[in-house]
Amino acid sequence: MKVAFFSTKPYDKTYFNAHNKNQSIVYFETRLNKTTCNLASGFDAVCVFVNDMLDREVIELLHQHGIKLIALRCAGFNNVDLEAAREYGLQVSRVPAYSPEAVAEHALALILTLNRKTHKAYNRVKECNFSLNNLVGFNVYKKTVGVIGTGKIGQAFCRIMKALGCEVIAFDPYPSQDLKEFGISYVDLDHLLQKSDIISLHCPLTEQTKHIINENSLKQLKPNCMLINTSRGALIDTEAVIQGLKEKQVGYLGIDVYEQEEKLFFEDLSEHIIDDDLILRLIGFPNVLITSHQAFLTEEALHEISKSVLNDIRQFEETQELINPVNT
Template identity: 35%
Template sequence: MKMIAFSVRDDEEPFFREWSTKNNIQVDLIKDPLTDETMDKINGHDAVLALQTGEYPKSLFNKAQSLGIKVFSIRNVGVDNVDLKEASANNIAVTNVPAYSPTAIAEFSVTLLLQLLRKIDNFRKRSEQQDFRWEGNVGQEIHDKTIGVIGTGRIGKAAISIYRGFGAKIVAYDPYPDSKLAAEGIYVDSKEELYQKADIITLHMPASLKDKHMIDAQAISEMKDGVYLINTARGLLIDTAALIDGLKSGKVAGAGLDTYENESPLFNHDLRGKEIKDPLFNELRELENVIVTPHVAFYTDTAVKNMVRLSLNSAKSVIETGTADSIVNAE
């Protein structure tokens, strides 16, 4: 049995090597992403492991099937950039890591909000200029706010637990409600109702093409004046141009964004000294009431370890038994 992993970071390598030694299975580590140019490297392997926000090659699964690949295992949750139908058509199982650390992402989403509410970035910029005045940066407190949580899976529930610790009121929307939360009466019947009630809206849902630009100009117009938006889910959920308009008008008081709809050429790349030719992203970053981070909400030691080990275990299970609990393209 042989496996190959793409987009392997330095912090992942020890966990890959530890698992490889423990299981006596060869795992070849490739730092480059899986692209048309690197795809030939999968030859001679039984499983492919990958992690990238950008698109995978269109011919990936046809090529993989011809080379005897049995499983394509991604080291993250979201499968919106994976052609599951094509994988199934080529008899290749696709697995994900559905819960590497929900707490990591939930904690980070609250971290973004706290920085916005307490104007941390403004104070930091002033301090760098040795300006230590308070004026103009009065903060707000979470405990008297209504938090609107869209998506109540593992991450959404972890966020709800944290916000309750602050004493905030919770309203939630999910087309597939959690029975325990439903019994507590926190769900509203529609996203529109949540928009009208929430002071802060935090997104914890997967993404599909039907959800593209779910948060658009119309949605923003239905929200409270001075709403805060937090997105640690997927960039395509928010129409960035509409968000910028809302931020400039004051309709949206602030946004904490760990993901961006056109992030693939930007995030996890060293662009120091280079011109960023994305006017929308550049305009977004110039706004004082926005915090942008490069899709790192998941990035803790616990999460990295779990993402590597669970993806490897799933791939091993598929090869040995033909199935795994985390297969996402099962009939």
């Protein structure tokens, strides 16, 4: 099959070329949207990432260009209009479990960095400042950690935090029996918000979960609570969390995703003026740590992503069926 590959980065080429045997892939650095989808003309499939926007208009244009398959190289699919894909007969695949541990471990990295302020200590030492003033953290051991969403990533995170000696509680409409047997207690959302010292988000972005962290939920948090998001940016109402930081309802915020990240993340904007007051406000808080959607970025994950996507493309080419379909 001829595959138009959008939002290409150097590591994409490295890992996809290493595993590709018989697909014709053309790499485009640009994101897929209504102004760039003409690049897909003459291809059979598009391979897209989290910030490629496949709304109804783009789906219709892809159909007109002869595209039959949308291959997501990520787990989430909130950027695809699935109803439009169904109407126009486009199949959609995803990578459901490339490396749950990669994302779970990054959530832990955000927790420990925010807590022990190792990023600040690193910068101090580079300037020969060996002072320990204002670097006081807390023991994660025996803290209550609330996990919202216990899919494969959430489960991996629960096991990590349990191993650190934390009391782990979880909220999910579909509880995991394995986690229950591992000692994880499922509670309702209000209880989790009120009792947790650390809250980590691991749920998909849906109509039900959008802004699950909002003005009302923030008011329920324990004083100095730490909030971590490595899932999807719109799970958090950004304006509300900024207000929560100002009012000290939120003690720490660590995010690898951001509600308006499609305008910023994955690009070098160091010589540009950032026209986003919310991200600039977040960057200005001393108790906020932001990484630019890198939680997935491990060698193991990149190998699994490329193999999974290519296997689905090959399966579709041979049988018109998918190994990891998104239900359209």
